Amino acid sequence: MFIEVDNCHETAEELAAKLEKYARFFRRRVKDTDGRERPMWRTRWTVPADLYGETPHPAVLLFFNHIGERNPNRTIPRLMELTLHLWKGQWQREGYHLCDGKIPIVAVGLKNLREHGPTGPVFFRFGRDRPQPLLEVIGNPRLEAAHAREAEADRARQTEYQAQLQKAAQEQAAKKAVEAAREAAPREARRPSCASCGSRFTDERWEAAEETDWG
Structure with missing residues (x-):
């Protein structure tokens, strides 16, 4: 001054x-x-x-x-x-x-x-x-007040954008899960069960049974 x-x-x-x-x-x-x-x-x-x-x-x-x-x-x-x-x-x-x-x-x-x-x-x-x-x-x-308001508005827009991205990702994940379950349903219907306890075979046991062809 x-x-x-x-x-x-x-x-x-x-x-x-x-x-x-x-x-x-x-x-x-x-x-x-x-x-x-x-x-x-x-x-x-x-x-x-x-x-x-x-x-x-x-x-x-x-x-x-x-x-x-x-x-x-x-x-x-x-x-x-x-x-x-x-x-x-x-x-x-x-x-x-x-x-x-x-x-x-x-x-x-x-x-x-x-x-x-x-x-x-x-x-x-x-x-x-x-x-x-x-x-x-x-x-x-x-x-300074005008730029503070602008910065706050930018932060609010960024927060909203991130929330939209997260929501879209969650919706996409849910959609993929539904599609995966739909695709897996026919195979799960064919999964064999243990004759003694009734438990479904694991993938490894099912694969071993098919490879050995024990009937």
Whole structure:
């Protein structure tokens, strides 16, 4: 996360110009140690693996300390308009914004931060409707929830498919057993019995009796 501290002396246009510089910085590419070209900032800092086809940039935190005459409550809406192309993601029909290549821009005021602390819901990310805790504001919970639902649906489909395979295998085995019993019935009717005890001959005894032809 990059931090810009504003004592409320700068205009929204001046802050927007700074954010444009961040965008140019994130677009810079260099050759890494393996010879492959990558964004320069990714060669300087540890970066988590990209998830869900989204490659976000580091967040920029605008830290407002209300000392100057400018009111951040009026500066932020104008700044959001000027930097819309930098932070606004593409809406997906699954119910989330895909923020690939976008900059998470977050605003926080010193007064709220002092009152609620860094884990409180005081961080406002451009494009969202309410302040959130820091770890929530820099993520994409709707995207994660959508992929969690998709993964759960895939698991359910796989479970159903495996159950169908098992049922088909059981039906096939039962069918083969019935066919085998039907084919074996005429032979079983001819199987001889012991004259003394009435027990049916085993296959081995039947085969031995036929080979010796004892009558």
